[in-house]
Structures are given as C-alpha cells and as structure tokens.
Amino acid sequence: MKQSQLFTKTRREAPKDEVSKNAQLLIRAGYIHKEMAGVYDFLPLGLRVLNKIVGIIREEMNAIGGQEVHMTALQDKGKWEATDRWSDKVNDIWFKTKLKNDTELGLGFTHEEPLTSIMKDHIRSYKDLPKAVYQFQTKFRNEARAKSGILRGREFLMKDLYSFSIDEKSHNIYYAKAKDAYMKIFNRLGIGDQTFVTFATGGSFSKYSHEFQTLCEAGEDLIYIDEKKKMAVNKEVLNDEVLNDLGLSRAELVEKKAIEVGNIFSLGTKFSGALGLNYRDESGKDIAVNMGCYGIGPSRVMGTIAEVWSDDKGLVWPESVAPFKVHLVAIFGKDTASGGAGKVRQAADELYASLTAKGVEVLYDDRDCSAGEKFGDSDLIGIPWRYVISEKTLATDSIEVKDRKTGTVEMKKLK
C-alpha cells in the first residue's frame, strides 16, 4: 500500500487522556481511534494487525478440530435465566436493551448459553462427540472501570471455543490439546517467551483453570512464576496446598505482574445440565455433555504485544502480526518534485511493484516529506523491515535494509 493514500496520520504527541503505553503508541501511529472510555475503533493498520492475530488463532483452532461459527451479540434472556446468569445481582456486567415491545435482550459478554442451546439441535448420540466449536465475536462487558487502553475495554474482540465431550476423561484429553495449542499461538504471536501457563481458580467442576499470563508491568494480575519449570500460579490461588499439588516451592517463585491473554476452563456439566444438552450412550441412557471453554481476546493480545514489543521510538511488531512485512521508505531528496518521475521515485516504484508482485506485504512511503519525518514515522509504525532507497543507495545500485528490532543495517544490491 502507498502511504500517501493511507488516510491515517501519525502524531507527534499522544492525546493527554491516554496514559497507557499501548494506547499512546497505537493512537500516535494511527492504528486505533478512541470512541469513548474502553471503546476503540480499529483503523486500517490496526485492523491488519488484528486480522493477523485472528488468522493465527484460527489456524491453531482449526488444527485441534475447531469448527468456526459466527453467533449473535444479541442474547435471549430465557437461556440465561435457565443458568441463573441473567439477573444483574448475579452478573453486573451485562449491557441490556429492549425490543420495541419491551422484551428484554442482552448484549453477549460470553456465549455458553446460546451455543449449548444450538448444540441441542445437533448432538443426540455418543457418536456425535467430541466436538469443538469456536467463533470470533465482539463481546460487551459493562466494566466498572475500563482501563489500560485496549487491554480492558467494554467492547472487544474475543475468540471463544467450546468443547463438547462424552465424559471428563475425554474432556481432559481435549483440554490438554487446547492448552498446547494456546502456547503454540502465543509463540507464533511473538510473546511466547514471556507467557506462562498459570494456575488459577477453577470453579465448581475442576480445581484449577489455566490462564496464559504474559509478563508485563501494565498487567493487572500478580502471578508467581517458577522460571525453570516455566509454570506459574496466580496470586488468587497461592497457598501451600496448591504449591504442594503442583510440586512447586515458595523459594523458587518470583512475583511478577502479568496480562491475562488467555484462559481455559473446564465447565463440567454446568451448562449442559441446566439447558438440557444430553447425548444417548450405548446403553440408551441420556447423559449430560461434558464441556470446556477456551478464550483469547485478539484485541487485548494486540495491546499486549504493543506493550511488550515497543521502545522509546515506537512500536516493534513481530513479523507474524506486523501490518506489513516491509516499510519501503523512499528518500526523494532533490531528485524529484512532487509527483515527478525522478530516478529515485522510478526505482522505488519499480521495487514496490516487484515486491508486491512477489506477494510481499509492503507499505511504500511515497510521500513528499523530509527524510527525518519519514524515518520518525517508520520507527513509530514499527514494521519489521525498512528498505530505504535514495540517491545515496542508488549510487551503488542498492538499498539499505534496517531491522526495526535490532537496528542492524545492511546494504543489499538491487538486481
């Protein structure tokens, strides 16, 4: 894409109503726009990153047999009453609304109830199990306090997968697979090294749930990590019994702040029981389906990556999620007047065309502005590889290739 056509602009200064690093950088670089507290729009660059994240998650969910659906945000009150999750006293994060005839509706903050209900139409027999279903969905949560930019919003994107198994044993097998898939995802997203599988509160059907916590000062969770074992325990469940269970010793643990980028949960038969999702076993008996749920918020992940991978000059995207792979920066110098076809512009146009033809995603800075401004913007936007082309580089028939992360520069011949 030609940068001269990109409608978003960079800014020198962050708006004063943002303090968090992710929001400051993402707004300054033109990735997102704040609509109101905890509610952000994704602009072209931001959407590209978000879609990259979504793509990686989708591949890994498909790899463990997930089948993608797209459910509704509007929720039918009845199903939530069946599980006693409708009342504001039980659950105060609902956004609720009404039809013209006064029928109450909710804006989904999660999707166990409606999906369990859908599955009733399709699961009859033990032969129909196991199954895994997932979606990418806008979730609405009426948070008492939205904060930290894109990390805790009231409207955000969520991937939620739900598994349906014959019994606990079969569920545990799937659960373990999902756990591995999650680590694979975070590795591919470039935050694997700082992301720890963390034991957390389990709820009524299992002792623990597993959170995926990325070490980061901007996080709101406190976790205790054992670096050698690459295990962690959330502060909320830290006690001697738990440590004993997990074979961890207090002396080895270090306290760290972290961002919860994923959470997987065993649900047992809580929802299937309440909503009547049963299968018939070989002996003809009806049995409640055993369920699990598995969440990752792609928008929160994007904020987390921005927090973890950035420096004083701007964002530093891992290649797997960067909006473009290459930032082609043309320094026209006195080579050409605006729009003219000087030597540099011609060479840059050609390089852009040939890279694009090869399928390389390129943001081509073809704007008429000073070199300093272009470099500053390039650092801020944070595309992994910068190709600089100018009179200077053309003199040796080459381009300058700079690694955004390491700052390493090398000259490469144009052929």
Next chain:
RNA sequence: CGGGGCGUGGUGUAACGGCUAACAUGCCUCUUUUGGGAAGAGGUGACUCCGGGUUCGAAUCCCGGCGCCCCGACCA
C-alpha cells in the same frame, strides 16, 4: 462503585477575576531546502465540555451535570 486528578483551536500547552484568549505543532499558499521530525514569509483554525450562579467584569471563583485518566474494589 469509593477515593484522587483533569476538561482551553485537530494535537500538546499557557494565560493574577480585567487589553482582540497566547505559544508550539498540525493544516493551506509562496520561496528556498532535501538521509533523522529543514528555513523564511503569509494564512487557517477556540461560544475556553454543558447548564446555572457570584461579580461592573469569569477560561479563572461557587453549585450541578457530563466526559476522560489514575488508585482501589470488582473482573469467566
């Protein structure tokens, strides 16, 4: 939801209760410039968040509202 802070051109800031609300940046025009946010000149752009009140006079003081940020509580 409790506590604290803050609302002034697009953005960041300034202005004792008193001149036409200032500066920087952005944007537009012209000239010069051209490898780390270039220089000069001219221009554009603000009912000072909203509503009341005090006062001869309010961006400034008081009351109410709304919004935003931070701390805490909460957070399948």
